Amino acid sequence: MESNRLVWEMVKPVIERALPDETPSMRLQQVAVLMTIYALEAREEVVTAQMVTEAYGLSRAQTHRLVTSLVEKGVLHAEQTHNRLGRGRSTALKLIETPEFAALKAVLTRQQP
Numbered sequence: 001m002e003s004n005r006l007v008w009e010m011v012k013p014v015i016e017r018a019l020p021d022e023t024p025s026m027r028l029q030q031v032a033v034l035m036t037i038y039a040l041e042a043r044e045e046v047v048t049a050q051m052v053t054e055a056y057g058l059s060r061a062q063t064h065r066l067v068t069s070l071v072e073k074g075v076l077h078a079e080q081t082h083n084r085l086g087r088g089r090s091t092a093l094k095l096i097e098t099p100e101f102a103a104l105k106a107v108l109t110r111q112q113p
Contacts, residue, residue, distance in 0.1 A: 009101040049091040
């Protein structure tokens with residue numbers, strides 16, 4: 001099933017590029033964050049670290065560790081930007097799509113009614 005392959009292409013780097021001090025639990029958290037960012041991106045809005053923090057009830061430090069790990073693995077881009085009000089700072093998050101992931105996503109998008 002193509003959708004299963006899409007999910008695998010998304011999470012494969014988290015599993016295959018384990019950092020030396022990571023536990024299996026940390027990798028599961030990273031997968032959850034990736035899936036959440038993917039779902040939020042589908043709503044065509046800017047995804048921020050604060051959204052992840054609120055969705056899971058994490059501390060800012062926990063979210064920062066998760067985001068930093070995903071950036072180090074090359075699956076996430078994090079960029080400092082202004083918040084919604086244009087006054088404070090926010091961290092915008094965007095998935096980095098591998099060529100395989102992008103190709104599968106394009107196939108699935110064409111198949112949807």
